[in-house]
Amino acid sequence: METNLLNPQTILYKVDPLMENYFQAAIRPKSNDLVLEKRSENISEMNKFIWQKRMDRPYTYTDIYLGFQVSVPQENIYKIQTLSSNLISGHEVVSVASNIFFKYALNDTAASIQTTLIYKKTGNLTIEPTIGSLLNVLSIASCFLKFLPASLILDVPACYWLFNYLFDIMTSVIWFCYLLAMYCIFDVAFNGLPSSRTSSTSIIPIEFASSWDLRVQFYPLTIIIVLPTLPFVYLITKIFKSDLLCGLSVLFILIILHMISIIVPIVMSFVSNKFIQKLIYWLFNIISPTINAQAIATYILAQQSTFCQIFIHTDFSFFTPIGNDTIEWNWVVLILHIIILLLVLITIDSGLLKFSCLTHPLEFDENMLDNDVLEERHRILSLNYSATNKSLLDTDTNEEEHETDHLTVHDLVKRFPGRNVFAVNHLTFGAKRGEAFGLLGYNGAGKTTTFRILVGDELATQGTAYIDGQNVRRHLKSMRQLGYCPQQNCSMDFLTVQNGLYLLARIRGVTFSRIHLVVEKISSLFLLDPFLNNYIHQLSGGTKRRLHAALALIGPPLVAILDEPTTGVDPNARQQMQEIFLNAVRARLTIILTSHSMDECERVCNRLGIMFNGQLVCLGTIQHLKSKFGQGYTIEIKVHSTSNDVNATTIQNVQSFLLSQTQLNVEIKELSYSTGSFQVKQGTPADLFELLEQNKQYLNIETYTISQTTLEQIFLSFGKQVNDTLQ
The missing domain is CATH 3.40.50.300 (P-loop containing nucleotide triphosphate hydrolases)
Incomplete structure (x- = not known):
């Protein structure tokens, strides 16, 4: 265990004298800024001390404190108490502890053992599940106030979407009940109870002439529309990346489909051919889950109306396509919509179904x-x-x-x-x-x-x-x-x-x-x-x-x-x-x-x-x-510059001298009046140092540096490929 990998500033310790030599050996090699502070209090008091230090300097989160309390082993029982102020690397104190006892067991301060923790997810066979543990699991989901995150515990997209689907169904039921309750409360507040109202609509032989009756009958049936619409909307969301654009688009699409469900029966009333009527009817019902679900809800409402029943059993074509002979197929289509749409959704998220935009794939060599x-x-x-x-x-x-x-x-x-x-x-x-x-x-x-x-x-x-x-x-x-x-x-x-x-x-x-x-x-x-x-x-x-x-x-x-x-x-x-x-x-x-x-x-x-x-x-x-793509070494040279001395050596003389050393393969990178930067592709640093030292006075060199090619230079060298490609 090397404590320089931990980079702690302070180690607090309380060690039995018999164990102190082993403890000192276990924390070597020490970094230069490592502070060892021997304490007399127990580990709990050390914890309070470290906590106070962190409160005094709340924003110096690179300060790391380790604490150790080491007792003498009793027979085969080794006991050490540790603490760490660092959230991420705190588990490394276990390596120090294992090293101490390993050295003690072998009676050799030079002995060393490397310890790495391996975390495994294992079940607890001794503790029965409790309500508290269940609440801990549910607390993970509470951040969304819904059951969706709980499905993340299960490992397949099917569970994710099924939990979504069930939750959204429950949300829809609660929402419809809320709307109905609010309507009933305000309707009673302004119009009184239905039984006490005057029968002004009794001359109209329609059961749903009262909006009260219509809403009480219709709202429970909205769940039929919700069942296939939800997976249909889930699929639509796959198309969009913007939440706002997606929400507006879904709303617009559902409004359009609702308008189509109103227009289609009117169009069908002008078509006399029964086959074309049914073709149009089933075409829209199969394509659109919402239209089919609305047809089922409409049929159930119509069954409860004597007025509608009269027209259903006539030859008036407006009601012909929807009757006892077709409603069973509408239910089959609704169930198929739910199953197929959810399966498509799960298949896409499982990576089994992909939509490729490749018409002419590019070759890859x-x-x-x-x-x-x-x-x-x-x-x-x-x-x-x-x-x-x-x-x-x-x-x-x-x-x-x-x-x-x-x-x-x-x-x-x-x-x-x-x-x-x-x-x-x-x-x-x-x-x-x-x-x-x-x-x-x-x-x-x-x-x-x-x-x-x-x-x-x-x-x-x-x-x-x-x-x-x-x-x-x-x-x-x-x-x-x-x-x-x-x-x-x-x-x-x-x-x-x-x-x-x-x-x-x-x-x-x-x-x-x-x-x-x-x-x-x-x-x-x-x-x-x-x-x-x-x-x-x-x-x-x-x-x-x-x-x-x-x-x-x-x-x-x-x-x-x-x-x-x-x-x-x-x-x-x-x-x-x-x-x-x-x-x-x-x-x-x-x-x-x-x-x-x-x-x-x-x-x-x-x-x-x-x-x-x-x-x-x-x-x-x-x-x-650097070794593979670095082009040798970079030499940066500065010469003495004296404006009054016309015979002073300029940087051009240094340039000529280096270019004459053909064995070095020198390239000019940058030149100014008194400084120059050169790239040397051949030779070793020792050869370059020797060459420049021997000619330092002759070339009037004030300072020079030799460095290996930097990562930035390598990065820029690949950037030239970008420019060449664009040109």
Whole structure:
């Protein structure tokens, strides 16, 4: 266990003298700023001390305090009490504890053991389920005040939509009862009870001449219209991305269908051919679920009216198509509408039914890929996900777990309608547990589109992705393992910061007993404490980015996708956010990061990939990319400049000298009056230092630096390909 991976500032400890040598050995090697503070109080008092420290400095969330109370082992019983002020990396204290007792057991301070926690979802065989545990489960759903999130516990889209469907049916029944109750209350208040009213309408032989009678009979029948209309509306929502546009479009479509249901019988009354009548009738009833349901409700109302019955049994064609000989088929069509529409909906969300916009697919030649990208592609495509739903956390060994990809992008393709190029072009890569994978690229390279496909905002034209071995299109549970900080801030204007944190924590399944502590910790980590009671739309741009990063990491998930999370954030907060990301990676979370800050990527990411035209053009660790794509070394030279000395050596002399060293293959990058930047493609740093030192006085060199090619220079070199392609 290396404590420099924890980066704590202070370790408080109370250790028995017999164990102190082993404790000191367990926390080595120490970082330079590590403070060891020996305490006399017990672990509870240490906790109060640390809490007070955090209250005194509420916004320094990178300050990490660890506490240890170590007693002498009694026979085979080893006891240690620990605490940590850090929410993400706090579990690492277990490694320190195991190291202490391992050294003690072997009586060797040089001995060491590496401990990694593996969390498994196992049932409790000793505690019976209680009402309290049931309420904890229901509390996850209470954030929406509906049963929908509870369906996320079940792992297939069918459960999600069935729970939606049942809840919306119950909501409709409650709403219709409310409308009927309100109408009856106001009708009685203004007109009195129906039995006490004058029989002014008795001369009209229609049972529903009174609006009271009509509403009392009609409102219970509206559930018939609701049953097929709901899945029909669910399918319509798949077409739109804007909530406002979708709501207005659904309303407009339902109004149009209702008008058609009124116009069609009138048109049919002018058609004398029985076959054409029935053809028109069944055509609209089969195509439109609402028209068929309205026909059934109308038939039931007509059956209760003597006046309507007289016309049903006449030859008047207005009522001919709907009678006892057709109503059974209307019920069959209604049931088929419900079943078929729900099946289509579930099939789409399961990834079994896709609507491709490819009429002439573009060819993909994988041999054009870089060797590292091609090797990664073959590795991912060789994995077999068809027969496994086994979670990564179910593995038995640390080695297997570390080698398993938490996120796998499998031959992902996206092409938007009307475009001749792919936004994402057969993208394939994997990110392992505890890895920060940087996905870089110019604007329009396909990074955000890839992320939107991973979280379900976009449908892939081809391919899919897996989180912990589960297909994101077929397993809703995989989405619970995914945190997402989008490039554009989400619209949550009517929530406060605290409401937003509680909402996401409950969706992630944080238990009721822990949710307050989790929200409190995460808000402190991301400097959100002063804004907890502010509405989200009142926050500044940088504060909104911190909030979205906090929402992505709360829980925490297995995989966090961060799309430019520090854009618009001040330098101090950006540095502290990067520290949180590093702690998350050390706690074995998987992070996918995209950023236009090369320094941020170098600090946070273990591995990088640069995208161009929807595909990776390079892949590997930062040092590997520098070694492979870096063009040697960069030399920056400044010469002495004296305006009165006409014989002083200028930068042009240095230029001529370096160009004469043909074995170095020197290129000029930038020149000014007294400074120059040169790219050296051959040679070693030792050779370059020796050459410049020997000729320093001759060339009148004041200062010079030799550096390896930076990540930004590599990124810009691929940018030239973009410009060449556009030209």
